[in-house]
Amino acid sequence: MGGARGRWWWRTYALVALLVVGGVLYAHGVDRVDEIGKVLGVVAALLGLPPLLLTALRLQQGSPEPADAGPGGVCDRLAVAVRRQWEAEAEVRRLSDPYPLPVAWTAADPALTEEWSLIRSIAEEVPGGPVNDPARWADGPEGLSGSGNDIEQVLLYRVPTRRLVVLGEPGAGKTVVLVRLLLALLDPAHRADGGPVPFLFALASFDPAREDVRAWMVRELTREHPALAAPAPGFGTRPGGPGRTLAHELVDRRLIVPLFDGLDELPRALRPLALEAINQALAPKQALVLTCRTAEYAQALVPDGDHAAVPLNAAAGIELVPLDAGTAIPYLSRDSGGGRAPGAQRWMRVAEALQDRTSPLAQALSTPLGLFMARTIYNPRPGGGTGERPHPDELVDTEFPSRAAVDNHLLGAFVRAAYRPHPARPCRWSPQQAERYLAFLAHHLETTLGGTPNLAWWQLSARFPTHRLVLVLGSWAALLGWPFLGVGRALLAGGLVCLAAGAGTLFTPVHERTGPSAGVGWYPNVFVGAGAVAGALAGLALGLPFGGRNGMEAALAAGLVGAVAGGLGAYIPTAHAAFSPSDLLVRDRRAFLGLWWAGGLPAAAAIGLGTGLELGLAAGLAFGTFVATGGALWWRFATGRFLLAVRGHLPWRLMSFLTDAHAARGVLRRAGTVYQFRHLGIQRHLARRHRTARPR
Structure with a gap:
């Protein structure tokens, strides 16, 4: 119903605008090219103003979280989203098909964990007393043995500090145990309303030499759940910008139970640093779980040069038993x-x-x-x-x-x-094609992105320098304009797009490392004034050659456009939904088109009022491209995918291929807004195959 009403409103508004313009033409007549340009500018302004206003109203009314929601309400919403995500992922991974494997474990080697007496002492002496019932503590490490769903009993009740290291051989099921534990902790029987939320963090994306643990946790939380980038109550920051966010609040209030997966996936030299960073950032009262291969964990505890042995503070340990x-x-x-x-x-x-x-x-x-x-x-x-x-x-x-x-x-x-x-x-890709595509993606993760397990669509363009992507975008613009503008003007349009896109990348608030936009919104900030001044000066410079009055008209109109454009920014969604990679791509593409329209159409109208049709269209094309390429990553993905598909490295319908590899084939798994190979061993094996394969 809402969609039908929206279409009727737009049709009515467009008809009224055209009738107004037609009345002006009939009453006064138009017989000059520059006057025609002004009339078209008025039409563009009339049609372009409502979407800008509606966008601003939508963003101002749709705040990411109610002001009175509080940390507890945020946790409850996040818990629902995390549980839905991992229940769906467990189904895709067929963890219960035909039945759950009875993974068992025993106490880990005492040399790899804290002494049990010390663990009990730490739990008893933490401020506020023990975090669980001492009567249910295990009498010693041997009391941690179990299998299957016993894992939540081990963490919540048998370990006094609720800090656990899960060890095992490659492929032993450490991640499977974490997923089962996460779902068990989110069960209402174990989690009270407003209580902490377990969250699985892949340590392969953590660099302890360059980043703080808490900052990395905040980044991972906002990557999977963009709503957590909203300003925390009491902090008037711009959504998506620097400042204190909901993710910061959850981490600092210990409302996130970190499940750190894959210490062994870090380079050997970084593993002791990661353990030390976790020990320094997370107090012994903070519950957590960490997984690692047994041999790699033992290596991390061996003194190496200036680095002393640093076990995980106050943590007990279990080791998964091989299946017979x-x-x-x-x-x-x-x-x-x-x-x-x-x-x-x-x-x-x-x-x-x-x-x-x-x-x-x-x-x-x-x-x-x-x-x-x-x-x-x-x-x-x-x-x-x-x-x-x-x-x-x-x-x-x-x-x-x-x-x-x-x-x-x-x-x-x-x-x-x-x-x-x-x-x-049926599948549209042959086994040979699929293997070649997946091998390239694995090679991309291992080489271009430094071994990260996170396969993000917006990072595909990192394989190419920015200037090459800009040239492809300009070439597309020239080809699209060729049938309508002719060769000469199409080439000029392509060059203009290249210059505008290049400038946009210099002032871009998003790039391959930070992630894409979730939408477009308008937020008052210091750039509104700067945009107004810059737009007024640009309009004055372009309009003065056509007369003083034209210059003033262009300056006023362009100043208004600059003010609007200065407040355009990334939109933070209202619900704590776990976006899929395809969902985020659709949102970022809409953000690109919205920014291009919101920036280009009013700019064309503003400059066209004072200078005429051609300069107005050129200004709209340039300014729209500048704003869109600086605020969204879809164009980078589209150009990068084009280059890789032309070379035969990737399929043309890449997102369909990735969705099929995850949901239908089980080769990939999904972690929020990114994909990962089902196991790091599969990723590294395919990367080796790509390096040894003969280039096409």
């Missing part, structure tokens, strides 16, 4: 039909081979990651039959010299198996 044949084979058999189904019988020889727990095959299939890849490669899908899949017997018939050889075999076959044709689920 009694767990692996029933899981694989049940996934292929169970019982006496033909698919289940395919695993009989593998079951016999797994009895030797020291064999490379048994070691490779002792982790949830190994089982997931094996089921993807060898188990038939419903409706696909068994003939489309290789037989699991090849794992027995092939002589693997080491576990690494088995892992490489599974990693090499996993992507192509995920994209194998299926009659009930």
Whole structure:
């Protein structure tokens, strides 16, 4: 209903504006080109003013959070969004299909954790007393052993300080344990209204040598939930700008329970620094969980030169136990039909081979990651039959010299198996194409972005220098203008777009590292006055050659446009929704078009009133491009994707490809507004394949 009313209002308004202009033309007549330009300028101004006003009203009325919501209300909204996000992600990752794997653990090596007596002493002496009931504390590290859903009992009740290190081998299920823990902590049985919210942080994006832990946590929170970039109550900062935000408040009030995933994904030299940074920033009363590979954690605690051994303060530790044949084979058999189904019988020889727990095959299939890849490669899908899949017997018939050889075999076959044709689920990309595209993306993460696991669409353009992106944008403008303007004027328009876009990138409030805009809004700030002065001077300079009166008209109109443009900025959404990457791309594209329209149309009208049609259109094109390229990243993504698709590195429909790789293939996982490879081992394997592959 609202959409129909909106369309009717716009049609009525446009008709009235045209009738007014037509009446003026009929009454006075127009017989000169410059007067025609003025009339068209009036039309543009009449049609352009309402969207600017509506945008401003929408942004002023749609504040990110009610002023009286308080930290507790913010936490409750965030908890709902986080829970929905990870419930959907658990479904995509098939964590409960065919049933949850019974991952078990025992107490970690005492040499890698604090002494139990010290942990108890710290918990008893923290200001305000213990954070949980001492009667439920474990008597010692051996009391931490458990499996499955016991993990929340371990963190909340058995560990006195609620600080835990989860260790295990590569692919042992550390992230799976964190996801289960996060969902359990968000259950109403464990979380009170207004209570802290667990949040999973990927440590691979943290650089302890350059960034504070709290600042990094704030950045990650606002990246996944842009509404948390809104000003905190009592701090009159501009949304999205510098100042104290809701994310700062949540972190400082200890209303975020950090679940730090993947200390081992940092370079070896940075792991001790990361532990030291966490110890300094987060007090012992702050509950937290950290995961790491066992060997890498032990290395981080070995003194190295000037760095002393720095364990995680007041933290107990558990180590995940490898899965045995009694767990692996029933899981694989049940996934292929169970019982006496033909698919289940395919695993009989593998079951016999797994009895030797020291064999490379048994070691490779002792982790949830190994089982997931094996089921993807060898188990038939419903409706696909068994003939489309290789037989699991090849794992027995092939002589693997080491576990690494088995892992490489599974990693090499996993992507192509995920994209194998299926009659009930067609795919527009062949297995070879998908593997090539994913290998390039993995190489991009490893080289261009320094090994981060976060695959963000707005960072694809980081592979190219800005001037190349600007030239592509100008070329597009010239090609689009060619049929209407002719070759000469189209080239001039392309050059004008290049100059404006280049200037816009110099004053841009967003770039590949900070992230895209969630929308367009108007906010009073110091740039409103500066924009008014700059616009007035520009209008005066362009209008004076056509007469003093024209110069004053152009100065006044351009000053108004500059004031409006100076207040344009990023819009912070009202709800704590967990945006998907595609959602954020759509919002940023709308922000780009909105900025271009809001900046270009009034500028064309303002300058056209005093100088005529051609200069007005040129000014609108330049100013709109300047504002849009400085306030949104969609144009960078579009030009970067174009260059990469032309070279065959990526598909033309990249976002559809990424969505399919996540939701339908299980190759990617989603963390808020970015994608990640399901496991860092998959990312690094594909990156190596890209480096060794022959260039196309």
